Amino acid sequence: MAANAPALTFIVLFLPILAAVLAPGLTRFLGDRAAWVLALAPALAFLHFCTFLGEVAGGEVVTGGYAWVPSFNLSFSWFLDGLSLTFALLITGIGTLIVIYSGGYMKGHPDQGRFLAFILLFMGAMLGLVVSDSFLMLFVYWELTSITSFLLIGFDHEREAARRAALQALVVTGGGGLCLLAGLVFLWNITGVTQLSLLVHLENGLRESPFYLAALVLVLAGAFTKSAQFPFHFWLPNAMEAPTPVSAYLHSATMVKAGVYLLMRLNPVMGQTPAWEILLPFFGGITLISGTLLAVRQTDLKLMLAYTTMASLGLLVMLTGFGAPHAVEAAVLYLIAHSLFKGALFMVAGTVDHETGTRDLTKLAGLRAAMPITFGAALLAALSMGGLPLFFGFLAKEEIYTALAAGNPRAVFFTGLAVAGNALMFAIAFAVGLKPFLGPRIETPKHPHEGPAALWLGPVVLAALGLLAALFSGLAHRYVSSPMASAITDQKVTVDITSMPHLGLPLMLSIITMVLGALVYWRLDTARALMVRALENLGPGPDRGFDRLICGLVRLSVAVTRFVQPGRLEIYITATFILLALTLLVPPLVFGELPGVPAWPQNLLVQEAAFLLIALIGILAVVRATDRLTAIVSLGIQGFAVAVIFLLFGAPDLSFTQFMVETLSVVILALVMTRLRLSPRDHRPVGQMLFDAVVATACGLGFTLLLMKSVEAPFDNLLTDFFNAYSKTIAHGANVVNVIIVDFRGTDTLGEIAVVMITGLAVLALIRVRAGSRTGSGEGR
Amino acid sequence: MTAAQMILSSALWLALVVLGLSFLLTVWRVIKGPTLPDRVVALDMLVGIVIGFIALIAIRTGFTLYIDIAISLGLVGFLATVAFARFILAQGRGDETVEE
Amino acid sequence: MIEVLIAVLTALLILVGAGFALVAAIGLTRLPDVYTRMHAASKAGTVGSGLMLLAVALHAGDLSTLARALAGFFFFVLTAPISAHLLAMAAHKRGYPLHEKSVRDELNDYRN
């Protein structure tokens, strides 16, 4: 199977994206049945990855790929070990169910094709992320997931809240992505390796290098924003604006786990250091507690699930960084269990919302008669989330407690934290899974009835898996949990916990959790009221902080633009000349490169001296001129004098151009004067004139120093010799100046004539605007 | 130095001095010129004198290709004067223009 | 022998040209008002420069330079009066005054 695997895997990686491209067309053609057809793509991918289970369970690693940019040793390559294979199976498996579920959920929605396309696009991006081998490929897919999540959250773009949530998610995860890129570049520089597969087996180098902490912080920033850890968690609850299939798929099972995947992937190389084992549990713990507490406060089903997802992610991060022997196995088991039961619960919440028209817990009751199958799936998922025996959730919880329960005070603290967190999650599980279905029925906006097969298939399958995986735990561990755990810790690990409860501290802790959870579930309303009061005096959360940050940025940019672009031409020109003077004067002064006093030229010919004098007189005339027109004309004298000097020094081309340009500029200036009807008198106040004079002399001085400096050095005639020698042979032209302009430095001239043309366009536009405004104002009067 | 070259170079040197003097006088008129037309006339005169210079230098250095510069300068000088004439016509005496 | 003759002739042309230019410059400075100065500038100045161009034509001897020098002379002599004419018209129309000693203003009489 491995022989032709590379080509096949390559195709499978692009299968979801191909399906995404076909989705709109198929939906228009097949209508609501399109979802079932489109679900084939992830299903095929799932089967393809299943074929690797045997190999990976045996400890081998499947790699393959194609050279993408060989010069940067960049390759489009993938790397399948326990970790990435499990993630790939999760993504494609749940993905298939989600596509079918979206078919049912979005039935009759006009943009169903576009929605399915985005979902499949996301699936392709996420698949690429967990499977990629080279750093850059990982980053590219990472950003693709952020973008597709932006598209999905903002799918219902008419609603302002959806747009704001989408933008917020993009800004936070996008920012994190940039930090990740910086972190990856650090890793690249430190280890000189661009392949994850090589990095994972790298022994030394990373942990000791001085840049380790910087790289760690940057990578953590990327992971924490993506997995909604404490300071960056506020975008996840807002992301619930997205349609429920998106919340079920992206914001519970796959996308938010990308951060955890990254931490698990880098664990063998960056783990086991004090920084790693302080930062991760610290942030994980805070997120766990704040998530569960905030969840209790909510009444909306999806928000409760969102906050508990945030809490579970915190738990996962805490476990990954805990460093105890069984911590990684606990993280692996909890990750798989969480994906199964949270995906199911979200889909149940979606079905309830779709059928009854409301998601408010307080308005839902007694739906068990109307929706038996959904109720069954909800109950199974809740039991697994609560961690009751015979369910995969129980295995995960047992493993967590065996990992955390150790003598030292740090372990005790974190165990207490885990118990409290799990208890609250137990309560929320049954609040979502059980409460809406029990008791007498309350009237709801839409008459509830069991949805079509598409709606209940997903939850039932996932919930059943939660049960079956526990019953056949041996099989599950051998093919899924052990290879994943050994991939994370980079040494052979076998997970062997079974669903049969065995006496010991972990079981006792589980019982305490369940009792506490039942208590909170029973007194849920009082607990919610308590939380509401507690949050009042806590003040505004990071969500409003984010809004204030964005408004502040907008105001800052407006202020800067108003300062830099005041719209008055003379300010631009003065600023430009001041900068010019500074660039010319400051460096020589600072670096002490002032030219020496030049020797007085001895062999100055009569006429050269005469024209220099005339140029000087011309300048004096310009400065002394009272009205603008005399200044323009005297400018002409100065230009002529310089042109003649060029002539005397034997530069015919140069003088030719100087004469032409001089006269034409005088003519055009005169034309502008008539056109704009500027008064010839110069009305600048004396102070302004002085300031302008100072700026002008500074620029002049700067240029003179520059010229003196360049003339000081002996004349290097390398270029002149080159051009003289080759001008005739290569360019067939005797006039070296023109040959240079047109042939040797043709591209420069191309640039220059482009500039000339753009100036022409600019003048045309300016005059038309002015003409427009004049005629416009004409009518106005 | 044959007799011919002797005569020629001395004549050239003298002409250069004379032209230089007239150039200075014209420049003085450009600066002093009370009215605008005075200055424009002086500028036109300036073009003429510079063409004279070019001719002299052409003879002295033997670079006959300077003549083209003289021709084009003549053309453009004419354009400048015509433009200024039109400007004087349109612009008035400089007292009734409106400050934009 | 012929060479000395050409040299003498060129020198002569150059000196006369320079003389005319000087006269024009002096006229430009001493004459009282715009219109009289225009006489000096356009007539004497043009002749001065024209002679210089002819000198170059004579001195050079080869056909192409001769042709270009003559074209230059012809062009320069053609445009100078026109520019003077335009300038005088514009100045007069704008009402630049004649010198008080001037006796007649035919253009004014013709206008009204």
Next chain:
Amino acid sequence: MNTLILRTVAPVLTALMLLFSVFVLLRGHNEPGGGFIGGLIAASALAIYGIAFGVSAVRRAIRFHPMAIAGSGLLLATLSGLVSIFAGVPFMTGLWIYPEILGVEVPLATVMSFDIGVYLVVVGAITSIALALEQEE
């Protein structure tokens, strides 16, 4: 500014100057001249014609919008640079051919077409500026 004298002389003058500008352009490779200076002279010629006969006359005379002339010039210059692709030499390399036209060996080159491009751009841009400035009169 339409005095009779100027109106009679202007066409002759403009024609002469345009001819001179093309002359300066074409011989630019071996003697002083070239696209840029030729363009300037041509622009001055059109300016004189504009002053004598007014803006609409000039627009009618050159038939295309000056900016179109500038655009075509830039296009010509770039294309003459791109021709080197077919010859397999880097961008902007001068390619020379010596066709026999009427028995005279005439050297033609991409360099020359580039120079003509420059000439057209300069003429187009400056004429459009001058005409735009005089538009209001």
